[in-house]
Amino acid sequence: MIRRADPQPGQLVVELGSGTGPMTRALxxxxxxxxxxxxxxxxxxxxxxxxxxxxxxxxxxSAEHLPAMLADRGLGPIDRIVSSxxxxxxxxxxxxxxxxxxxxxxxxxxxxxxFTYAVSPLLPAGRRFRQRLTESFxxxxxxxxxxxxxxxxxxxxxxxxxxxxx
Numbered sequence: 001m002i003r004r005a006d007p008q009p010g011q012l013v014v015e016l017g018s019g020t021g022p023m024t025r026a027l028x029x030x031x032x033x034x035x036x037x038x039x040x041x042x043x044x045x046x047x048x049x050x051x052x053x054x055x056x057x058x059x060x061x062s063a064e065h066l067p068a069m070l071a072d073r074g075l076g077p078i079d080r081i082v083s084s085x086x087x088x089x090x091x092x093x094x095x096x097x098x099x100x101x102x103x104x105x106x107x108x109x110x111x112x113x114x115f116t117y118a119v120s121p122l123l124p125a126g127r128r129f130r131q132r133l134t135e136s137f138x139x140x141x142x143x144x145x146x147x148x149x150x151x152x153x154x155x156x157x158x159x160x161x162x163x164x165x166x
Contacts, residue, residue, distance in 0.1 A: 001082055002030050004143065004157050005113045011079035012036050016063045016102075016114075019045050021052025023084055028053055035082065036075070039063055064097040066105035077107035083114035088126040095129055099136050103161045111159045112137070118145045118152040130156075138162050 001023065007013045007030065018024045018038040027034040037057040040046040046060045059069055063085065070076070081102060087095055102112060120126030133140045138160030145154045 001113050001115060001155055002026055004155050005080045005082050005111060007031060007034055007080045012075060012077070012107075013080040013082065014039065014066070014078050014105075016081060016083040017041075017085035018049040018058060019084060021049035023082060024049050024053040024056055024058075027082060028056065037069070037073070039066070039069065062098065062101070064101035066101045070105055077110065078105050079107050079110050081106065081110070081112040081114075083112060085114065087114065088116045088120040088123065088129045090125065090129075092125075092128055092132075095125075095132050099132055103136050106161055109160055111157065113155055113157050115153045115155045118154060133158055136162055 005013070009031070013027065013035045015024055015027060015035040015038040018040040024035065024038050035056060037059055038049055039059045039061060040049055041060065041062050043060055046058045049056070049058045061069065066078070070078070085098065087098070106112065116126060116129070121130060133156060137158040141157045143155040143157070145152050
């Protein structure tokens with residue numbers, strides 16, 4: 001996921017859904033100042049991320065509030081988002097609110113990477129999520145399935161916030 005995010009020096013990188021911190025630790029290893037902060041809605045998981053990556057600010061909250069989180073920190077648009085949020089398991093209204101927060105906070109040429117399990121496109125919520133991505137971003141691609149992952153998964157690479165349709 002980090003390779004697909006392709007963070008560059010000086011870019012604002014934010015992690016969403018840090019869980020217990022494995023991706024956070026990988027981001028820290030990938031480069032200095034990565035990630036700028038991580039967002040985790042579950043307090044016990046946020047605490048676990050803080051223990052796993054003590055130098056990273058972990059914000060307890062929902063990604064739907066990303067614009068306010070940026071404003072609180074005096075930060076501009078996000079260049080790269082690395083997300084482990086379970087979008088495909090969420091109802092449509094939550095998917096929409098979180099994607100609206102992401103697209104409002106992402107730089108016009110920004111990139112979000114997020115993974116989903118291989119079975120996801122077979123389920124209604126997974127199909128709906130893919131549709132929401134194509135409506136929200138100018139370009140959406142999917143990597144090949146990583147069969148060695150348990151369960152097998154793939155990564156969506158989402159680039160450029162889509163312009164509203166007239």
